[in-house]
Amino acid sequence: MHKLELETRSRHQCRIHVGKGLLAGSGLLVRQAGNLKRMVIITDSNVGPLYAGTLTREMEIAGLQVDVITFPAGEENKTLRTATSIYRQLAGLYADRSTAVAALGGGVAGDLAGFAAATYLRGLPLIQVPTSLLAQVDSSIGGKTGVNLDRLKNQIGVFHQPVLTITDSSTLDSLPEREYINGLAEVIKSAAIADAGLFTLLENNTAAVLGRKPELVDEIIFRAARVKVKIVSADETDTGDRQLLNFGHTIGHAIETCSGFNITHGQAIAIGMAKAADISHLLGLLASHDVIRLKSLIKTVGLPIKLPKIEPAQLIEAMRHDKKISAGSLQFVLLGKPGESLVSRDIDFNTVEKVLAADNE
Numbered sequence: 001m002h003k004l005e006l007e008t009r010s011r012h013q014c015r016i017h018v019g020k021g022l023l024a025g026s027g028l029l030v031r032q033a034g035n036l037k038r039m040v041i042i043t044d045s046n047v048g049p050l051y052a053g054t055l056t057r058e059m060e061i062a063g064l065q066v067d068v069i070t071f072p073a074g075e076e077n078k079t080l081r082t083a084t085s086i087y088r089q090l091a092g093l094y095a096d097r098s099t100a101v102a103a104l105g106g107g108v109a110g111d112l113a114g115f116a117a118a119t120y121l122r123g124l125p126l127i128q129v130p131t132s133l134l135a136q137v138d139s140s141i142g143g144k145t146g147v148n149l150d151r152l153k154n155q156i157g158v159f160h161q162p163v164l165t166i167t168d169s170s171t172l173d174s175l176p177e178r179e180y181i182n183g184l185a186e187v188i189k190s191a192a193i194a195d196a197g198l199f200t201l202l203e204n205n206t207a208a209v210l211g212r213k214p215e216l217v218d219e220i221i222f223r224a225a226r227v228k229v230k231i232v233s234a235d236e237t238d239t240g241d242r243q244l245l246n247f248g249h250t251i252g253h254a255i256e257t258c259s260g261f262n263i264t265h266g267q268a269i270a271i272g273m274a275k276a277a278d279i280s281h282l283l284g285l286l287a288s289h290d291v292i293r294l295k296s297l298i299k300t301v302g303l304p305i306k307l308p309k310i311e312p313a314q315l316i317e318a319m320r321h322d323k324k325i326s327a328g329s330l331q332f333v334l335l336g337k338p339g340e341s342l343v344s345r346d347i348d349f350n351t352v353e354k355v356l357a358a359d360n361e
């Protein structure tokens with residue numbers, strides 16, 4: 001088992017445990033995290049039937065009283081409406097401030113249950129139990145919780161750090177292929193921005209990674225999660241270095257928007273990373289063989305590097321509306337080498353358009 005400590009500037013400490021089969025020993029981990037007597041597990045309709053039973057049993061053995069709230073799976077349910085339904089159920093269960101919420105599932109469960117935990121009675125202790133690769137390496141770490149407002153993603157939200165995170169890598173056995181590959185895009189991102197060793201590990205073991213070889217999966221979750229922990233610990237509120245985590249996301253978000261969300265987040269940021277590498281090369285930062293390494297890795301795991309049929313001008317327009325823009329220039333994460341990144345605040349739109357247009361040649 002791997003352990004990570006996240007200590008934020010607000011001095012909040014969260015222990016992240018990563019390992020195979022951890023759900024089965026989760027009672028002890030929760031006991032160590034504090035004197036909790038009650039838990040409400042909040043999970044979605046796919047993950048609940050698979051893992052809520054084991055978690056409930058373990059918590060009951062550890063002496064906790066447990067209830068389960070299930071909401072319908074899917075991003076379209078990450079809304080205030082679902083949050084309200086969760087509040088009503090928490091009220092019906094007489095949950096009080098000493099009741100811990102366990103967010104069991106992918107990023108949607110983490111964000112939604114996290115948001116409910118942050119806001120109900122002004123805050124209940126939160127335990128993250130991420131079960132998708134994306135949630136394990138990304139969304140369960142850093143304390144961001146929230147819901148969507150119509151088509152505006154994560155428009156309503158609040159920071160609420162978990163007291164404990166239990167990342168059981170064996171839950172990935174049941175994760176659909178498409179979701180696993182989606183998560184691999186974030187793993188590649190973490191490697192590219194801050195862990196050259198992880199990058200090489202992925203390059204040299206792609207088949208085993210895709211085959212979900214257990215020890216390897218543990219290792220890549222741990223290392224990708226460690227990148228996020230390090231960056232978030234240094235920048236809890238998203239103002240400085242945390243921007244590095246947006247590598248591939250500036251163009252990626254624009255692609256998601258322009259494709260009417262017909263493309264997955266992982267696919268969109270995969271293309272975004274390939275384009276950010278091209279821009280890095282154009283600006284003389286990244287050697288061409290490193291651009292090729294990144295693109296080959298992205299392709300071998302089954303993710304795209306070329307734009308779908310979207311006009312570059314349309315993407316630029318979407319980027320202008322993005323949060324990461326200040327006065328006519330774009331904030332962009334660029335690579336120096338795989339494992340080394342920097343935030344550039346003055347990338348002009350012409351440079352971006354040039355790189356985007358290259359796919360149409």
Ligand SMILES: NC(=O)c1ccc[n+]([C@@H]2O[C@H](COP(=O)([O-])OP(=O)(O)OC[C@H]3O[C@@H](n4cnc5c(N)ncnc54)[C@H](O)[C@@H]3O)[C@@H](O)[C@H]2O)c1
Nearest residue numbers: 046073106107108109131132134135139144171174175179
């Ligand atoms: N808070 C953050 O910092 C942060 C960061 C990145 C993304 N996010 C959010 O995360 C969400 C995306 O997360 P996601 O990709 O995990 O989506 P998700 O939670 O919808 O999970 C994807 C699908 O996989 C299913 N699933 C999850 N784990 C499973 C398992 N072990 N076995 C079988 N099925 C399983 C889910 O039911 C769902 O159908 C988005 O809403 C995004 O905004 C938040």
Ligand SMILES: [Zn+2]
Nearest residue numbers: 186249265269
């Ligand atoms: Zn992402």
